[in-house]
Each structure stands twice: as C-alpha cells, then as structure tokens.
Amino acid sequence: MKHTERQHLKENELAHSLASASHLLGRRKSTIVTTSVVVGVVLVGAIGYAVITQQSAAARAELLSAATTVLDATVQPPNPAVPPMDGKPGRMAEQQPGTYPTEEAKLAIAIPKLIAVVQKYPADDAGLLAGYRLGQAYSSLGKHADAVSAFEKVMEKGPASLHGRMARLAKANEQVLLGQHQAAIATYQELVEEKDSKLPADGLLMQLASAYSAAGKPDQAKQTYSRIVHEHPASPFAAEAGRLIQ
Numbered sequence: 001m002k003h004t005e006r007q008h009l010k011e012n013e014l015a016h017s018l019a020s021a022s023h024l025l026g027r028r029k030s031t032i033v034t035t036s037v038v039v040g041v042v043l044v045g046a047i048g049y050a051v052i053t054q055q056s057a058a059a060r061a062e063l064l065s066a067a068t069t070v071l072d073a074t075v076q077p078p079n080p081a082v083p084p085m086d087g088k089p090g091r092m093a094e095q096q097p098g099t100y101p102t103e104e105a106k107l108a109i110a111i112p113k114l115i116a117v118v119q120k121y122p123a124d125d126a127g128l129l130a131g132y133r134l135g136q137a138y139s140s141l142g143k144h145a146d147a148v149s150a151f152e153k154v155m156e157k158g159p160a161s162l163h164g165r166m167a168r169l170a171k172a173n174e175q176v177l178l179g180q181h182q183a184a185i186a187t188y189q190e191l192v193e194e195k196d197s198k199l200p201a202d203g204l205l206m207q208l209a210s211a212y213s214a215a216g217k218p219d220q221a222k223q224t225y226s227r228i229v230h231e232h233p234a235s236p237f238a239a240e241a242g243r244l245i246q
Helices: 003-071 103-120 125-140 144-157 162-177 181-193 201-214 218-231 238-245
Strands: none
Touching (some): 003 103, 103 125, 125 162, 144 162, 162 181, 162 201, 181 201, 218 238
C-alpha cells in the first residue's frame, strides 16, 4: 500500500474515532463531569492526607529528637573561671554548649521533653520510645516507682511491640530494686517461656537468677544459672553463671 493511501486511512480512522468520542461524550457529559469532580475531591483528599501525614511524622521526629538530644548529651564540668592576669581580662566559668554539668541537670531538662512526646503520641512508636526512655531517666534518678509507672504505660499502649516487651523487662528490673522480688520473678519467667519475645533468653535467665538470689532463693538461682551454662554455652554470661553455681 502506498504511503499516501496509508496516511489517508489513518486520517479517516482518526476522524471516525474523534466523531465517536464526541458522540459518546455528548451522551455522558454529565456523568463524566460528576465523576471528574468526585475524582478531584478524592485526589485532593489523598494529597491532603499525605501532606498531613508527612507533617505529623516530621513533628513527631522533631519532638522526639529534641528530647533524645538532651538525654544523650555529654555530662562534663564547666570550663573553669580564669582570673585576670598580666593585664589580660579574665573569663567566667562556662558550660560548653550541648553539655550539662551533672546527670541530674541533664535529666531535669530531658524529662519534661520526653513527657511531652508521650502525652502527644501515646501509642505511636515515638511515644512508646519516649515512654521507655522516660522510665530509664527516672531509674537513673533513683525514682524507681516513677520508672515502673512509665514502663507500665508503654506496656499498656504497645503490648505487642518491642518497646512494650522491653518495658516489661525494665519494669521487672525496677521491681527488684524496689524489693518486689516475687512480681519481678513472675515477669522474668513469663519472658523466658515466651517463644517470640525477641529478647535474649540467656540475658533473661541471668536476670531471673539474680532475682532469685535477691529474694533469698539460692537453690532456684543455681538451677537458673545452670540453665544458662547448659542451654547457652556460648553466652557471654555462661562463665559468670558457671562461677555462681559453685
């Protein structure tokens, strides 16, 4: 077929298609307009949701970062004051930017920031992490009852999350420090028996054995140390557990 003939056929096909489309458009104009409006609304809504979600994630990250930056800051004494000498001006004692003179001073700033994250995003990953670190901060200050309360909130809001499981373990550790040995032992035993706890079994057994010792139950402690030696011979705790069995 000659090129001119093929071109002519294509033009005819195009014209026919346009005519058909024009006819169809005329019959369905109102439907198309309505559908376009609906689709437009859905797209605007989806775009708006995505923007809000991104903004919310950024806000969470910023709030959590502000808290953890303080929490992870270096503790060091301020630079000492320098008296005037040989006609040169002195210098007052100065704390290096981004550092704190004591752990207590640092935590006094970090704790309110962590609480703000927990209150705003209680069941979000950011809130769960902030809650867990809040419990650690209270523990560092010797406020073990407050630490237990913080860990319990993490357990309540994210029971199946890794943070929730870590909070269970941390709560048991605090209970040992509070002298609540039986409650701590029960939690350690539950965590040891869980098949999908995702927490190291040898470490859990070591904590359980220590709780038995603190509770005045040396026989149970030795049995638990023995489990570490026999069930986890490659564990970094195996040597210490073997020594404590003696």
